[in-house]
Amino acid sequence: MFKINENYQKLPGSYLFSTIAKKVAAFTQANPDKDIIRLGIGDVTQPLAPAVIEAMHKAVDEMGSAETFHGYAPDLGYEFLRNAIVEHDYTSRGCDIAPDEIFVSDGAKSDSANIQEIFGADNKIAVCDPVYPVYVDSNVMSGRTGVYNAETETWSDVIYMPCTMENGFVPEFPKETPDMIYLCLPNNPTGTTITKAKLQEWVDYANRVGAVIIYDGAYEAYISEEDVAHSIYECEGAKTCAIELKSFSKNAGFTGVRLGYTVVPKELKCQDVSLHGMWARRHGTKFNGAPYIVQRAGEATYSKEGRAQLQEQVAYYMKNAAVIKTGLKDAGYTVFGGVNAPYIWLKTPDNMTSWEFFDYLLERANVVGTPGSGFGPSGEGYFRLTAFGSSENTLAAIERVKKL
């Protein structure tokens, strides 16, 4: 008789955003007249930039003619896209990354979940707490996290690095030495980040202890402060210890288009084994490329017009972030984030738990947010709002919250 992967049975409950979707669906069914505003799941609302739309139409036409049709894409992704990535995301920032160190994918969620596969089962992972749930969940599925403690909502073999008000949301080097360190900076869900100098300390630490950093830079486009790194490769020595994941979802509104990339430098090795070669093998065996049309869309985000249009889009969302932050402050809330990231992280009032505040906000203001506890135990007592709504909805939501 076939056997299942028992690690799946260890996963508590369902994926955070599925639970939220179910709760909202139930509320909507019970209250069909209520106008719900969603500032919960980090989904964008603005349409794709005109330069992207134009590129996609052109690519669709190419697919309709035998002379310009494109079948299977090259394993790593098309050169036109990898070259554009290198030029604009790396060379321009003084980072020495080559086009064949870029692996184009269908998004950073897949990559951040799949990257653990090339590592052994006996690595100890460290995560910021709270953080994007996929890092831990994907390691649970691979049996790397030990035993779950339902009371503390922690895994015995995971090193949690609390990021709270008390330490200014800056993770500290853990007491126990980790093998794999997940850093999402700017951080989802707290919307906070660390300085480039602090990041350099993490790179030095990883090189010193022989750890690999999985660096998720999905929110890089929202960085507004000067002393924050846009890529971990801005730090000296990062190429021997860091893998960087990037997404087009938030900087270009590609949540429904699906495009991302992962950088695995050739210098990153475990003894004499190149992780670059391993990821290439995984990519070639278990994935078949992002669609041609989508890769052309990605290329268009780097054109002169594309970049200008996307800067406007980022500014639009960051104006929402300011509206949320100021509004909540005026209403007496303690708020964080929103400066280098499209997320606002607030302390729940009156010692409510995160899910209590979720229900309170849904029922009383018909506003959907995300419970902080869904991102890790240190997220308890916090709540995430995103700046990805329309400006009208964002303003309306904050007015409702103010009136509570």
Place this chain on the structure above:
Amino acid sequence: MFKINENYQKLPGSYLFSTIAKKVAAFTQANPDKDIIRLGIGDVTQPLAPAVIEAMHKAVDEMGSAETFHGYAPDLGYEFLRNAIVEHDYTSRGCDIAPDEIFVSDGAKSDSANIQEIFGADNKIAVCDPVYPVYVDSNVMSGRTGVYNAETETWSDVIYMPCTMENGFVPEFPKETPDMIYLCLPNNPTGTTITKAKLQEWVDYANRVGAVIIYDGAYEAYISEEDVAHSIYECEGAKTCAIELKSFSKNAGFTGVRLGYTVVPKELKCQDVSLHGMWARRHGTKFNGAPYIVQRAGEATYSKEGRAQLQEQVAYYMKNAAVIKTGLKDAGYTVFGGVNAPYIWLKTPDNMTSWEFFDYLLERANVVGTPGSGFGPSGEGYFRLTAFGSSENTLAAIERVKKL
């Protein structure tokens, strides 16, 4: 110090098609004047059907306007696509499959590589030999295949079911009982298949021994014979033992568009654990949906116009298959396949090995095919040609082979 997944080190050489690409690139560089015809990798050459192109343009326009913009897709895929799949691929064939048993993905390659994840490490897999390399390679990466024997090119913990001239390419029940049985029917690379009655025997066998069948139906659209099943769910009892993988790559030319789906019936269980729930969890945690535009393209393949256009496309390729088969027969080759699949499987002449014939064909006829041994030890001495070229190239290639 972090540790790698040592299973990757066990993989012999590189992925088959990467090796071929490198050999061809080297030949092209050395012989820039030669006109190479590629009948190797199973990539299509005909443009997307007009109905698909139209649907994609419409979807691109929707993404360009805030009112019709689509962000993250539903976990399982859009209902419009899942409903169309159920209606045309299942209900019309008398199969009782529900829309929420369909999981839309970025292609059958990813699914066929990822599906093993929901199974325990201590399952024994059985594969047809020869077969699509991804089944074995993805299990190697998970440590399920034991030790590699370089001489026999086999894994100690894999059950090989030879499919050769001698048994008419019909796999026999193995002596040792498998837990997971991979069946690709019609088969890649042999282009052969089995009758529905024979498939029913496999379903009965799996239910009897408690095995799960991973059924890859990527070439279903090419079936021309009446007594061949288009879905394993045409067989009684398949819903308690079979997962079906389907692709849009070959029936609709989507190799560069990327769309597939996997069916996990709710009745398929291991004791009381539903595999449907497990795959849903994997899908929700480690994947983020196929692009909206691509799902609309998929829907268009089921429209009246789409179906008519794609029938023509399949007929075009199957005419190539006939040209190859007849031509090779006339030239004295022993050939198989090409009736229910777009692949021609030939016995290499003069006891050449598969790679010797690859080099011979590349050097003497400038035609690229695929060495049978790349698909498994019983593929040695065979060679695959695909019908996915243009009819001009296919004719030209066969003329060259005839002249050898």
